[in-house]
Amino acid sequence: METAEQALHKPQIDLAMVEEADGRIKGQAIRTPLLEAPLLNEFLGLRVLFKPECLQKTGSFKFRGAYTKLSRLIEAEPEKSVVAFSSGNHAQGVAHAAQLLGVPCTIIMPEDAPAIKLANTRAYGAKVVTYDRLTGDREAIAEQIAAETNAEIIRPFDDLDIMSGQGTAGLEIAKDATDAGIRIDHVFCPAGGGGLLSGIALAVKFCMPDTSIWFAEPAGFDDIIRSLETGTRQEADFLTKTICDALLTKSVGVHPFGIIQKYVSGGYAISDDEALSAMFLAFHHLKVVVEPGGAAGFAALLQQRERFSGDTVAVVLSGGNVDPKMFAECLARGPDVSPS
Amino acid sequence: METAEQALHKPQIDLAMVEEADGRIKGQAIRTPLLEAPLLNEFLGLRVLFKPECLQKTGSFKFRGAYTKLSRLIEAEPEKSVVAFSSGNHAQGVAHAAQLLGVPCTIIMPEDAPAIKLANTRAYGAKVVTYDRLTGDREAIAEQIAAETNAEIIRPFDDLDIMSGQGTAGLEIAKDATDAGIRIDHVFCPAGGGGLLSGIALAVKFCMPDTSIWFAEPAGFDDIIRSLETGTRQEADFLTKTICDALLTKSVGVHPFGIIQKYVSGGYAISDDEALSAMFLAFHHLKVVVEPGGAAGFAALLQQRERFSGDTVAVVLSGGNVDPKMFAECLARGPDVSPS
Numbered sequence: 309m310e311t312a313e314q315a316l317h318k319p320q321i322d323l324a325m326v327e328e329a330d331g332r333i334k335g336q337a338i339r340t341p342l343l344e345a346p347l348l349n350e351f352l353g354l355r356v357l358f359k360p361e362c363l364q365k366t367g368s369f370k371f372r373g374a375y376t377k378l379s380r381l382i383e384a385e386p387e388k389s390v391v392a393f394s395s396g397n398h399a400q401g402v403a404h405a406a407q408l409l410g411v412p413c414t415i416i417m418p419e420d421a422p423a424i425k426l427a428n429t430r431a432y433g434a435k436v437v438t439y440d441r442l443t444g445d446r447e448a449i450a451e452q453i454a455a456e457t458n459a460e461i462i463r464p465f466d467d468l469d470i471m472s473g474q475g476t477a478g479l480e481i482a483k484d485a486t487d488a489g490i491r492i493d494h495v496f497c498p499a500g501g502g503g504l505l506s507g508i509a510l511a512v513k514f515c516m517p518d519t520s521i522w523f524a525e526p527a528g529f530d531d532i533i534r535s536l537e538t539g540t541r542q543e544a545d546f547l548t549k550t551i552c553d554a555l556l557t558k559s560v561g562v563h564p565f566g567i568i569q570k571y572v573s574g575g576y577a578i579s580d581d582e583a584l585s586a587m588f589l590a591f592h593h594l595k596v597v598v599e600p601g602g603a604a605g606f607a608a609l610l611q612q613r614e615r616f617s618g619d620t621v622a623v624v625l626s627g628g629n630v631d632p633k634m635f636a637e638c639l640a641r642g643p644d645v646s647p648s
Numbered sequence: 649m650e651t652a653e654q655a656l657h658k659p660q661i662d663l664a665m666v667e668e669a670d671g672r673i674k675g676q677a678i679r680t681p682l683l684e685a686p687l688l689n690e691f692l693g694l695r696v697l698f699k700p701e702c703l704q705k706t707g708s709f710k711f712r713g714a715y716t717k718l719s720r721l722i723e724a725e726p727e728k729s730v731v732a733f734s735s736g737n738h739a740q741g742v743a744h745a746a747q748l749l750g751v752p753c754t755i756i757m758p759e760d761a762p763a764i765k766l767a768n769t770r771a772y773g774a775k776v777v778t779y780d781r782l783t784g785d786r787e788a789i790a791e792q793i794a795a796e797t798n799a800e801i802i803r804p805f806d807d808l809d810i811m812s813g814q815g816t817a818g819l820e821i822a823k824d825a826t827d828a829g830i831r832i833d834h835v836f837c838p839a840g841g842g843g844l845l846s847g848i849a850l851a852v853k854f855c856m857p858d859t860s861i862w863f864a865e866p867a868g869f870d871d872i873i874r875s876l877e878t879g880t881r882q883e884a885d886f887l888t889k890t891i892c893d894a895l896l897t898k899s900v901g902v903h904p905f906g907i908i909q910k911y912v913s914g915g916y917a918i919s920d921d922e923a924l925s926a927m928f929l930a931f932h933h934l935k936v937v938v939e940p941g942g943a944a945g946f947a948a949l950l951q952q953r954e955r956f957s958g959d960t961v962a963v964v965l966s967g968g969n970v971d972p973k974m975f976a977e978c979l980a981r982g983p984d985v986s987p988s
Contacts, residue, residue, distance in 0.1 A: 595968030597935040628935030632979040639972040
């Protein structure tokens with residue numbers, strides 16, 4: 309018999325839900341291409357196709373899930389508004405989706421968030437409510453706003469609508485590879501809460517069952533690696549420092565974890581140096597701007613490239629919201645790639 | 649009666665030739681999307697769609713024309729090899745197209761060309777012949793190699809096959825805009841020898857006759873602006889310094905000039921500072937790496953944005969082959985945009 313925990317872990321999302329999301333985002337999200345650089349392939353000794361979600365509206369894949377979630381929500385409940393807490397890519401994705409769909413949107417951000425992030429979120433038309441990071445409770449503030457304004461809290465990854473929206477990136481990888489007659493052996497994807505990874509794993513595994521899915525986490529935030537080892541959701545070590553700010557989550561979502569356990573082959577922990585090297589190579593060979601967390605999947609492939617030698621790999625570059633100072637750091641360091 | 653000069657200027661290229669090129673490059677060139685950044689639109693007070701040819705194979709649009717030219721050439725004469733002289737984007741485009749098509753390729757480069765450019769061209773499988781920039785004559789070397797090795801000299805822009813290949817970028821802009829139901833008022837494009845500009849103008853004008861085409865040249869290299877004023881091809885001032893190394897041509901090609909006279913509305917000269925500001929905004933809002941010359945069209949739009957206020961504009965970002973040091977310079981300066 310199935311326990312309650314097992315039932316919770318059972319995937320409640322299928323390919324049809326991703327395909328339905330794909331129809332929703334068409335014409336709203338940017339249809340990112342697969343990029344390839346012949347000299348990089350030669351340098352690495354394998355063939356790599358990149359899915360540059362840094363080019364997506366709002367600078368990350370988050371827009372896919374947010375638009376999917378919000379459009380389904382207001383179709384069912386046209387009077388709803390939305391609230392989200394985030395100081396990063398999720399906030400921008402939700403704010404812009406809400407703007408396009410005409411949904412009133414509140415974003416709760418720490419009062420010491422960078423001015424540019426506060427300004428950007430407001431520029432997308434969202435109302436920004438700030439809180440004190442030390443004394444405030446953003447969950448409680450969100451629930452209060454939700455109760456007062458008939459708003460739905462839009463969570464960043466532990467949500468089937470969000471996951472199915474992120475999965476559209478996987479559908480596109482499968483479709484473009486199939487159209488081009490390319491057999492993809494592996495997909496590498498960054499992982500924080502697992503929303504993108506689980507959506508992509510689901511879509512890719514349905515379309516290309518022989519493809520293996522791998523993920524990357526920052527060292528110290530390798531909770532999904534440990535969760536897969538132990539079979540239960542582990543927590544990240546928040547005392548660790550990492551430049552991969554997009555991947556800082558306490559633990560993988562319940563729903564994503566069910567999918568990841570079923571469809572994902574394994575993960576690798578990457579260092580800040582490895583993220584910077586991957587960013588540099590993306591600059592140099594692909595001409596795209598990737599943020600540290602967005603480059604984590606590529607960093608993992610660089611780290612493991614001898615293991616995957618000769619294979620064809622799709623790498624998801626999940627976001628590009630990096631400030632000029634951090635980007636200048638990757639430029640100054642160059643690639644500095646040595647496989648381990 | 650038509651003079652010989654007029655006959656030469658008469659376009660000998662039509663939409664069918666661009667469409668035929670489009671079929672050839674399919675699956676070989678990257679199908680670049682139109683990118684859009686909502687916050688940038690708001691900042692500029694107009695709607696901008698970007699055609700990021702920096703993401704193209706070899707880092708610039710040059711691959712389109714080179715692949716078109718070489719595939720037509722070896723279809724007609726399978727035993728031909730090719731030779732080109734260039735230290736920049738044309739060399740890489742020709743070398744990689746030749747590699748894919750199995751055509752023996754020699755690239756003539758100055759012996760003091762940056763080591764990375766020599767290495768890259770060799771990595772694409774080309775034979776590199778160097779010459780002394782002060783005493784050597786690259787045209788004579790090319791002609792000698794052509795005679796000795798049954799090779800065709802592949803010229804960078806004054807060639808109908810090359811122009812029709814570059815025009816495929818214009819076809820894609822028109823198709824994507826039409827599919828998305830977007831009416832484009834203007835297209836902005838960088839111009840050196842005019843191969844890209846003329847190809848795009850031809851394709852866009854056939855597909856969207858009400859769209860105006862504009863170009864950008866570096867200050868001092870504004871020979872096309874002066875050529876349009878005088879009605880005859882003028883020469884650039886090679887004593888001027890510019891960071892837009894991709895746009896350093898002595899004068900516009902004869903064939904491109906005929907098309908430009910017929911279909912292009914006008915051009916703007918841009919400064920190095922304006923190019924750097926455009927590069928920064930492309931980094932910040934679009935997450936793409938653009939080289940100075942590749943950003944010239946965007947720089948012209950920034951300069952003229954009050955004139956085009958409220959319009960919908962497509963901007964071609966024609967290349968991204970910029971070294972880290974130059975890119976760090978645009979990061980350090982920020983946007984610094986003030987319309988003139």
